[in-house]
Amino acid sequence: MAELLGRSLARSLDPLAGESIGGYLLRLAHRLRLSPIRLARLTGCTKQPSSTQLGRRLLLELDTRAFARATRLSEEEAAALTLLSWADRYPPIWRLTSSTIVRPTRDDWLFNKAPRYCPRCLAGDGTAIQQQHGGPWKKAWHLPVAFICPAHRMFLQSDCPQGHPSGRVATVLISQPADTTLHPAQCRHPAQREGQGRTGPSCGTRLDHLENTGSPCPSEGMLGAQQRLLDLLEHDESAEDAASFFTDLRVVAAVLCASWPFSRELIEPESQDAVGRHVQALGAGARPIHDSPPQDSTAAAGLLTAAVRLLDESDRRELVVHARAGRPGSASRAPWVPVFERNERVIH
Ligand SMILES: [Zn+2]
Ligand SMILES: [Zn+2]
Structure with missing residues (x-):
């Protein structure tokens, strides 16, 4: 099928709201009865024709023109499947894609380590097309600031x-x-069977059939904070204000972690233990790292809801200056000072 390169596929699909390039490739491959990697090759997603893997960087590096032509989408629709449209709002994306930064460092706030998802979104909305090929894998789920599905009022699942x-x-x-x-x-993880290595069968668990996720329901405060963060990625405020908010959010989250357990009372009770485990994990190495978001959705909800509330209810400038000053007598060694300074150069 290499001869199809540069031409359009015979059939395509309309993207779903908020869908990621990964989710779109999965649904379209299912519709065309192709493997995702074969579809990726046909639509210009892989630079090397012999590629056998699809990396997360496609979310930042998709050739939207070639992809749009092959899939009969508009370039705008193709670009909307990537994270690029949020680059001016979410600084970790900007830093990785900016040509002015020669060698960007790895940023824990760019991608979750394990994919998050809402089982009910994946189950689809009941329309014929979603009954056949499932609902959207959303691009926001890649970001550590997405921890709840507001539509289904549930914590996102991890892995x-x-x-x-x-x-x-x-x-x-x-x-x-x-x-x-x-x-x-x-689930496409390799099934754990002895001796079959990477070419063995996939796990195959239906992630959209999880009846009881075992997670509690998020509080109204958490739902509000999540909606606020998702709105910032779209067009609720100016891009500059959104970028500034995400930077301050990160600084305040680091302050909350660095001042644990004194900050425990600022976290909603049902997520205090999860945040505590996160803080413990941050301090487990030789040097504590405070500028790293929780991987667990409940901990992320607890920590970031407290941070959003502090930013919205306080004088932000005063709060950030206070954070910068650190503990009395140890300003230069306060653990969040480097976090602030690193981000300040980009935003302020
Ligand atoms: Zn959902
Ligand atoms: Zn699995």
């Missing part, structure tokens, strides 16, 4: 309930992309 070793899958957009047997909502 597969079967549990799989992380590692190389962390940077992968679609795992086992040569597997043609799976529905878009099925």
Whole structure:
């Protein structure tokens, strides 16, 4: 099918609201009965024709013109499947894609280590097309600031309930992309069977069939904070104000972690233990790292809801200056000072 390169596919699909390029490839591949990697090759998603993997960087590096031509989408629709449209609002995206920064450092606030998802979104909205090929894998779920699905009022799930070793899958957009047997909502991690290595069968657990996720319901405060953050990614405020808010959010989150357990009372009770575990994990290394978002959705909700509330209810400038000053007598060594300064150069 290499001869199709540069031409349009015979059939395509309309993107769903908020859908990621990974989710779109899964649904379209399912419709065309192709493997995701084969579809990716046909639509210009892979630079090397012999590529066997699809990395997460496609969310930042998609050739939107070639992809739009192949899939019969507009360039705008193709670009909306990537994170690029949020680059001026969410600083970690800007830093990674900016040509003025020669060698960007790895940023924990850019991608979640394990993919998050809402089972009910993946199950689809009941329309014929979503019954056939599932609902959207949303691009916001890649970001650590997405932890709740406001539509279904539930915490996002992390990874597969079967549990799989992380590692190389962390940077992968679609795992086992040569597997043609799976529905878009099925787990694509390699099944753990002795001796079959990377070419073995996929796990196949239906992530849209999780009846009881075991998670409590998010509070109204958490839902409000999540909606506020998602609105900032769209067009609720100016891009400059949104970028500034996300930077301050990160600084305040670092302050909350660095001042644990004194900050515990600022966290909603049902997520205090989860945030405590996150803080403990941050301090587990030789040097505590405070500028790293929680991987667990409940901990992320607790920490970031408190940070949003502090930013919205306080004088932000005063709060950030206070954070910058650090503990009395130890301003230069306060752990959040480097976080602030690193981001300040970009935003303020
Ligand atoms: Zn949902
Ligand atoms: Zn699985």
